[in-house]
Amino acid sequence: MPYQPGHPNGQNHHYASLRRILLTSSIIGPLIPFVLVLIIGYTYFKNAQETSTVLHMKRIAFDHGQMIDSFLRERKADLTCIADIHAFDSLRRPEFLQATLTLLQKTSNAFLDLGVFDQDGLHVAYVGPYQLTGRNYSDADWFKAVLKNGFYISDVFLGYRRIPHFIIALTREEAGRNWVLRATIDTDLFNQLVKQVKIGETGEAYLLNAQGLFQTERRGESQLMEKDPETLIYPSPESGVRTFVEKDAAGLPYLFATTWLTEKKWLLVVRQEKRDAFAALRKASILILITTLLGGAVILVSAFILTNRIIRRMEEMDAEREQLGEQLVRAARLAELGEMAAGFAHEINNPLQIIKAEKSLIDNIMADMKEKGTLTPSEDLDEIEDSMRQINTQIDRCAEITQAILKFGRKSEPVIRDVDLRRFIPEILAMVSKKAAVHGISVQEQIHADTPPIHGDPAQLQQVLLNLLNNAIDAVLARHGTEGGELVVGTEPSEGGLVKLFVKDNGCGIRPENLKKIFSPFFTTKPVGKGTGLGLAVCYGIVDRMGGAMEVNSAEGMGTVFTLRLPAAS
């Protein structure tokens, strides 16, 4: 890490709250619309899906009811046709009845048998799989009902045959006497007809009579003529379809559609397990859940990444700003110090001037006394004269220091020009080449051919370079004596509008603890009287005023590199 005056020190306690705020807002911001969209989408989809499922169910119940009704109507029409065409006397003949049944079965194979009854309920003729001729039905419910109504469709019952079946019967009047024509409907076939509903995996249809007994089979263990275990709330006996959701005996929720048939007081029930009916909705819900989780995760992760990035950038910027501020303070302090020092120097110049004048006066008086002979040469006189010379030397030394301070603190206007380093650096090196040669130091130039001209005051730049070169020579001498010293001065093309210029030596290097102090005014490692400690401070000030920067890299006992970055001429 090269040391540059003014270094940042991070303080990040206020970043924590900033991070929280940023994170919260960057999560909540996208999350609210995201979740809202999902909720709205889901709600609408759910409603649409439910509506369409229910409608579909209703439609099936309605159509199916129509179909069963029309089946019953057709069978009724078949029988009506037979009864209207043929007379009781012809029908009571078994051969003729058989022929009629065969004809009927051609129309619909739902007819299982056919029977003719007289007014008293006596079974006068029967064709079919059972032996029922001669039995009396005057007490049977259906017989009473058909005599009363003229036409009757029965519920499913056992009858004499002890097998669940239902019948269609009608009565005709002939010569003042009633007779009854009865047909049994094939239960299996009718079952198939009702059951043939296909909806999803669990959709089914069955019939219940007005008492809630099964008229057709239902999936599972239900038996014909059993009471439906579900306590279905029967819809009022109107036309139209009613839909509702109800749990079955096992507690599974079902979607129901019910409608009353018109031909017979039977209730058609179409039902489907709710989870089957709304399977598409469930799939959508799962997808939405996955989307929510994934989307939420993406939002979270990106919010974290974004926040971290922003905070990091802010920290960097703050550090930069702090560094700039410190540099500014430093520069201001340096300027202040310079002014103060210049004030001191000016003040010290006056007493120095007086001492110098007094000393000159003493010299003058002594010279006169010698001339007059009032002062005879002696060892004491020599001592005095030696002291006087020493006073002169010390005054000159003071004068040198005040001059250096005044130079450091001066605020003269620099003469800004374009300086071509490719020509300028060799000129400067020529000034120190003799000194370097005397001390056995090899001086190398590594000036890049593409080095652009820089913008600055040549006189000041010369001062800076000479200072650095002299320091380097001193450092090399301190380590190697008069052989093996190496000095490299080089440039590199500009980057970011700054041209790099470096002065590298293999001298004694700078101690790490001193690295931070070398640009401070009055800091010197040279023995008393050898250095003012102002050289590098002045250099730093000059480069800073040029709009450049100066830094140092050094390894103790290995060497030092001073790097200048100077503004390129535009």
Added chain:
Amino acid sequence: METMKMMLVDDEERFLSTTQKLLTRKGYDVITAGSGAEALEKLRMENVHVVILDVKMPGMDGIATLKQIKNQFPMVEVIMLTGHATVDSAVEGLKSGATDYLMKPTDIDDLIAKAEDAFHNRQKIEGRIRVAQARSAMKSPRQILEGSE
């Protein structure tokens, strides 16, 4: 040939007295002034050839005094005594009509040498003025000065 008459202007009393003694011993005619105002006052009374003027003085500083001197007594040569060579005040002094400048702490021999130069310079100019005056007594010395550059 008239002898050079100098005036030292400085706010440091001891510097004035010591330097005056020195210069007197070396055979020069020297008067002193402790401030710019006093210097202008004495210039009105006495005929001074060369003024050694300190730049940093309380009240009326060296530059202001210089301007006044050159304004009121254009024929007087002024040597500025400044803190250091490259300071702007020295340059400004030269721009404002100072003949030369000396750096503090200055050596008495340098001071004498510069004063002598200035004095001879002045005598040359005066010689030229006398010739010019002989040609035409109408022009003011200032105009001639400007014309002779």
